[in-house]
Amino acid sequence: MSHCEDVLDHLYEYIHSNDFPSDGGTEIKKHLQNCRSCFSRYEFEQRLLERLRNAGCCQCPDSLKKKIQFLIKQF
Numbered sequence: 001m002s003h004c005e006d007v008l009d010h011l012y013e014y015i016h017s018n019d020f021p022s023d024g025g026t027e028i029k030k031h032l033q034n035c036r037s038c039f040s041r042y043e044f045e046q047r048l049l050e051r052l053r054n055a056g057c058c059q060c061p062d063s064l065k066k067k068i069q070f071l072i073k074q075f
């Protein structure tokens with residue numbers, strides 16, 4: 001199983017990228033099913049993304065993306 005740090009490193013890509021390598025994606029998925037703390041981060045970021053999408057912000061500027069990544073790391 002992956003370590004939390006590895007999963008969190010790739011969590012952002014996992015959620016935001018449609019063509020995430022399937023092997024890595026599966027590893028992350030498995031980890032999320034077994035790890036409460038990573039799963040809650042995952043949920044947190046997904047909700048954030050949903051809110052951005054609802055706000056009609058499909059093409060967020062890079063600065064905003066960086067801000068979000070920063071927020072997630074603080075969480």
Ligand SMILES: [Zn+2]
Nearest residue numbers: 003004035038
């Ligand atoms: Zn974990």
